[in-house]
Amino acid sequence: MTSKPHRIQAGYLPGLPAAEVDWQVLPFAQGSESLEVAVPVLSAAQMDALAARVRGASALHLKTMAVSDIIAVIDQAIARLLDRSDPYRQQAEAYLPLVSGYDREMVRLGLTGFFKTFRAAQLHRFVAEDFANPKLLDGFQPTPKGGAVRAFGPDLLVHNWAGNVPALALWSMVCGLLVKAGNIGKLPSAEPLFAGWFARLLAEVHPPIADCFAVVWWRGAGEDGASGGASALYAQADTVLAYGGNEALDAIRRRLPVTTRFLPHGHKLGFGVVSASALDAHKAPTLARLAAWDVMRYDQQGCYSPHVFYVQRGGVVSPRAFADHLAGELANLHRRFPRRPLSVEDSAAVARWQQAVEWKALSSPSGQEAADQLIGAPSAAWSVAYNDTPQPLAPTATQRTIQVVAVDALDDVVPLVAPHSRFLQTAGIAAAPAELYRLAGLLGSVGVTRISAIGAMSAPEAGWHHDGRFNLLDLVRMTEIEQSAELAAEPFAPYAD
Structure with missing residues (x-):
């Protein structure tokens, strides 16, 4: 006889009593463990009320805080998430492996590394990456050309999160807080827990901002929801920040008013480049170990993972x-x-990828070394395909499937990846300094937006320019006081008489 699954209520709905909300149950199971996650499904009227509450609270509390004070609040919350004795960290370690299926130790190490990028020092650097003068977010600041300028975040920022990596919602939620936006996020069905926990933790750490954000759910892009909650929220949003597949992003785009700013982040292809200078008997095994970590982390589900x-x-x-x-x-x-x-x-996708590699090997001319070779048993929980001839960049089946391609020169890589310029993001490079900068210039010209060390591909630095864009600048609008206005104001000052 199996025990009844444990149930957790997800989301965060300030001002909305749970008893008045409809709840959809999402079941999760790994082995003998099972969990039910109840996610909130709001009507159009409830979503309108929630949006108004978040917008108003943000104007009253969040927008009146200095950015440094907001960073201090986030830092307090992150300190608790880094403390393994804290209840929030404990439930993250207990339940995120269950809903995601990832190994518990992988999740534990992944969370620690991820949370460390959101401490106060890293967040100050994060803001400084986009704003030469971070005080622009707090008030008007003088400009070199004369006059003054100030940055205003959206009154209501809507996040549509992906759930391929645990706790991924933290990136955009922190960005929204730093620009002082009212934030409402849509939970991903694949990982519907962390965003609500983080919202509750922020409310505990600094109660005045407890109504400045909310965490909701609807199925897919919202088309099949009879309640109309998704449409109601999209109609009120100033800016929508969305992650996911291109089809899902297109479905969201078609639902938005033409005046709503839309910032999509779709699927990307990552790859690595290894110079001959990194391949001596001492360095090569260490580099292979680092490359394996990039493949292993979250089974290549991140947009920055190598293929x-x-x-x-x-x-x-x-x-x-x-x-x-x-x-x-x-x-x-x-x-x-x-x-x-x-x-x-x-499983079928991995099998198809392996079979394609094996078929190429069998099809090679008699007496000639196979162009494609599958290293290891097909039944293994990882797959490495080796190709001795140049091959264009192509996605693998993920799930720890990786291709190694031999090239004569580093420059040969550029035409192999260029056809996928719209999908390029991260390139991990192991090369001498002069080679690194020359190759980075070539790869940047065909669409690569992030160059990292191999071993760091799946762990971006704080403040990285996601998809080559600005994390914070893209969220704000700038208001300028021109020098002409300053000069025209002078005659009206009390001291002018």
């Missing part, structure tokens, strides 16, 4: 030997951080 490593010939360690090292490290990491159980759809 291909382009490895230059001419080093002491050959590209094929590097692929063997990578396969060995992925096997080691699987023993420490087992891959999450795959759905039928994901």
Whole structure:
């Protein structure tokens, strides 16, 4: 006889009694463990009331705070999330592996690394990345050309979050707080827990801002909801920030008024480049270990995860030997951080990818080394495909499937990735300094927006320019007082007589 699943109520609805809200139950199970998450489904009238409350509270409390004070509040909340004895951190460690399917130790380490990027020092750097003078968010500041300027965040910022990585909602929610927006976020069905927890934690840390944000849910893009809550919220939003697949983003875009600012972040392709200078007998095994971490973290579900490593010939360690090292490290990491159980759809995608690699190998001319080689057993919880001839960048099946491609020169990588310029984001590079800067310039010209070390591809720095854009500047509008207005005001001053 199985025990009744534990139930958690998700979301955060300031001013709305839970008894007056409809709740949809989302079931999760991993092995013998099961969980039910109740997510709030609001009517159009309830969503209108919630939006008005968040907008009003933000104007009264959040917009009157200095940015440094907002950072201090976020820092207090993050300090609690970094404390493994805190109840919020404990429930994150207990339930996020259950809803996501990821290994518990992977989630624990991932959360710690992620939360560390939101401490006060990192947030101050985050603001300084976009604003040479962060005081622009607090009041009018003088400009070099004369006059003054101030940055205003949206009155109501709506977030549509993706759930492929646990706690991913933290990025945009913090951005919204830093520009003093009223924030309402839509929970992803794949990970409907963390955003509500963070909202409650912020309310505990600083009660005056408890009504400045809310966390809601609706199915998909909202088309099938009879309540009309999604449409009501989109109609009130000043700005919508959305993450997800291109089809989902397009569905959201079509629902928005033409005057609403829309900031979409869709699927991206990441890749790595390894110079021959990094492939001596000492450096290559260490580099393969770092590359394996980038593949292993959250099973390549992040937009920054690698799909291909382009490895230059001419080093002491050959590209094929590097692929063997990578396969060995992925096997080691699987023993420490087992891959999450795959759905039928994901298992089929991995099998198709492996079969395509094997078919190419079987189709190679007799007596010629196979162009594609699958390293390791197809039944393993990881797959490395090696290709000895240049191959265009292409997505793998994720779930720890990676391709290693040999190239003669680093410049050869550029035409292989250029056709996917609209989908490029992160490139991990292992090369000497002069090679790094020259290659970064070439890759930047074809669409790459982030260059990282291999091993850091799936752990962006605080304040990184997501998809090459500004995290905070894109959310604000600038109001300028021209010098002419300043000069015209002088005759009206009391001291002018």
